[in-house]
Amino acid sequence: MLKETLLIELGTEELPPKSLKKLAITFYQQIQQQLDESGLVYGDIKWFATPRRLAVKVDKLLGKQQDKEIEKRGPATNVAFDADGNPSKAAMGWAKSNGITIEQAERLTTDKGEWLLHKALQPGKTIHELLPKMVSNALSKLPIPKPMRWGSGRTQFIRPVHTLTLLYGNEIIAANILNVEASNVVTGHRFHHEGLIKLETADSYERVLNEAYVQVDYQARQKLIVGEIKKAAQQLQGHALIDNELLEEVTSLVEWPVVLIGSFDKAFLEVPAEPLIYSMKDHQKYFPVSDKKGNLLNQFIFVTNIESKAPEQVISGNERVIRPRLADAEFFYKTDKKYALESRLKSLESVLFQKQLGTVKAKSERIASISKHVAGLLNENQEQAYRAGLLSKTDLMTDMVQEFPQVQGTMGKYYAEHDGEDSEVAQALEDQYRPRFSGDVLPQANIGCAVAVADKIDTLVGIFGINQPPKGDKDPFALRRAAIGLIRIIIEKELDLDIADLVSKSIELYGDKLSNDNTKEQVLNFVLGRYKSHYQEQSISIDVIQAVLDNAPTEPLDFDKRIRAVTHFKTLPAAEALAAANKRVGNILAKFDGVLADSFDINLVEDSAESDLANVYSRLSEKLLPMMKTKNYQDALTALAEIKQPIDLFFDKVMVMADDEKVKINRLTLLNQIRNSFLAIADISVLQS
Structure with a gap:
């Protein structure tokens, strides 16, 4: 064919x-x-x-x-024919609709009866x-x-x-x-x-x-553009800043890409690089170039859709277009520096954070207080943290940030340095927004971490506090990103912080502005819900995550230690059997509606397998105490794995639900103590083999 x-x-x-x-x-x-x-x-x-x-x-x-054979079932034969064998109206109508006579119909016989059948060849289209x-x-x-x-x-x-x-x-x-x-x-x-x-x-x-001058293959066109940009950058002895989003857009703007190099006055380099870069990328679709040390050069690379006979004219035109853009950035920078960030605090009173939650000025004051609280927990300079939190939103009132919103925080750092603020405070103004996206860098120092954590906690508590949580794909305050950022900062920077404590502090600072009585519970549950995506990106299996989630730890660093411990435990030979044993114990205890004893009584033991298990657990309990105190969950679970053999033998030899009520309760008490030792770390019964 x-x-x-x-x-x-x-x-x-x-x-x-x-x-x-x-x-x-x-x-x-x-x-x-x-x-x-x-x-x-x-x-x-x-x-x-x-x-x-x-x-x-x-x-x-x-x-x-392909042509295909189709089967069209008709009426049952006991309906298709009367007692004399004459076809019924139903049978005649069915045969006519299929373009056959009753005599041409086949029979389909099953254990449920017999039907008329027509097999037809359906031609392919x-x-x-x-x-x-x-x-x-x-x-x-x-x-x-x-x-x-x-x-x-x-x-x-x-x-x-x-x-x-x-x-x-x-x-x-x-x-x-x-x-x-x-x-x-x-x-x-x-x-x-x-x-x-x-x-x-x-x-x-x-x-x-x-x-006809059309490179129609999108991916080939993009590869060509990248190659030519890199060649142009090498010619300048620099490195092209190729942003993937910009690259996609430029590839989609041209059919016959021609890469050229333009330049601008070196005097513009006195302006911080970030607004110059955003001006070139966002406004003009140019690719900025940096030297080997990362300093911005006064050249740029651009892609045109025309193979000009006079490329110098194309270059000159693009240079003319970029100059007023850079001049605007220069003007904003010089003007903004005339006013200290602290002097802009009052103007924040004119900007709403959220109608029910008040102004950005009020938010800054709350961030300052939480930042100070966090710095105290981390044994960092509380006054620096408070200062950074107070100034955190002041650059929003500068001309530069109002023209280039993407440089918020970054310009705050530059202006703070110009104002003579402490270097930790200045850096924290930039770090407060980190991480901005998945895989982004984290705040550099703990003062920056304190402000970043404070900002995210304040937003989460405020928006949940007025009953406006994210719904579906609508998340106008980026609460999901804030929660994941919070988790990342605390875990990756190894900060000993409890989100429950921070939420309580934030609720206290909001006072009567919050109308939701369940704010704390909902914020904590929302943050817990972000752990799945956070760890799945690291290829941690969902059953491991669920085992820890069932304990609902409110300290992210503690949560992470449990995740690592359960992940390691799952690799142990005893893991599968112990997960099954924990599940079995959980099911037995769920059916028991009596009251367990305060402790296991060795005098009620009737079987050696029972005493062996009790002795092994007693020895393990002493080993576990210092491990749990230092949150050494991995060694604790590894130690608990030693209980596999005696607990297997126990279930083989011992009838848990003994006729003697005291013996039964004693055995259930022992099993409950063992299960609780595991549960103190995670619910391993949910682990899959």
Whole structure:
């Protein structure tokens, strides 16, 4: 059967660059899914995307579905025929609907009875029949938040559509989609190639477009851009700051990438690097360059969509455009330095943190108090922590941060240094927002940690305190990120902090502003809920996480020690049997509704296996005391693993639910003590083999 290459391309006006890759991949996935569901056999399938097109190419596609035999069951024979063997109306109607006579019907016999049966061969549909609906379905499922209409028609899509290319080998597949007739033509580069291009075959797609100055392969285009940027940076003896998000956007803006180098006045380098970098990246889509020491150079790399005969003119134009942007940053920096951060505290009274929770000034004061409390717990300078917390939001009132919100905190550090603040205080102003995203760096020093922890606790308690927790994917105050950041800081910086204590302190500072009586419980449960994602990213199995979660520790560092201990315990030979034994003990105790004894009575022992277990546990209990006191959970669980053999023997030899009530309670008391020793660390009964 014929196998050919299938090409689907939708030619449009410039698509949104930040959405292009997602649109292209979704389109490709939808086409692939429908090909699979239709049973069509094919080889490789690949997606393409440029600013003016979405495309999918399928190699070695079988042009027709396989024919398949289908069975159509009719009425039961006792209903299909009367006593004289004459067919009923139901049987006649069924036969007619299948295009056969009653005599041609087969019989299907099962242990439940006999039915009329017709076996028919259903011919497979061709790609010509299937594709138009497939493409329409795929386009209808693209993530388009705001479709637009154009011209006088009512057709809607993310951008106006000009061409629809549906080619199977060299055959055009007839279709009208989005009010455009399918053809074998595509467009080349907007400036380098005028007019439409006719494709002879689907296989020629990439080659023909390349000749028309279109690098249609998104991933190849991106690889080319990265390679050329790195070459340009080497030419400058520097390092290009290639941000993945910017790289995606630039790749989505060009069809024929040409990399060039521009420069700006060295005097602008007196401004902190961060706002200059954001100005180049966010406003102009340029790639900044640093030297080997990480210092910003007065050169930048940019990608243009034109292969100009006079590249110096293109460079000059881009240099002209960037200059006023950098001049703005320079002006803001010089103006901001005229006013000390402390002088901006009063202006924070004009900015709301949240309507029910008050101003940013009030938030700063709460952060200062919590920061001081945390610093005391960490044996750090409490006055420095309080000062950093008080000044933490003042840079929000500077011109620079209002123009470049991304540099909040960072500019606070620079301005604090200029004001002569202590270096720990200045660094804490930048560190308060860390970590900003998954994998981001943490605060450098403990004063910064104190302010970062205080800020996150204040936000969590405040928003839960007014009954506005995250719902679904809506999390306007980024509480999930705050909770995970809190966990990371405390664990990775090894800070001996209890979140329950911090939440209580924060609730006290809010006073009567909070309306939720269950704030503390809900915040603690919310933070506990973040541990799953935190540890799953580290490939910790879910049963290990659940074993510790069941204890609900409120100290993240303590939680982490338990996780490491249970992870190690699970590798021990005794782990599986002890997990099962703990589960068994838990089930037995759950069914017992009496009262256990305060301690195990050796005088009630009736079996040597019972006394052996009691003796081993007694010896282990003495070893466990110092381990538990120092939170050495790993050694404690390793020690408890020694109980495997005597507890196995106990269950083999001893009837726990003895007839003698005192003996039964004594045995249950021993098992409960052993189980509680495990539970003091984690519920190992939930561990899976």
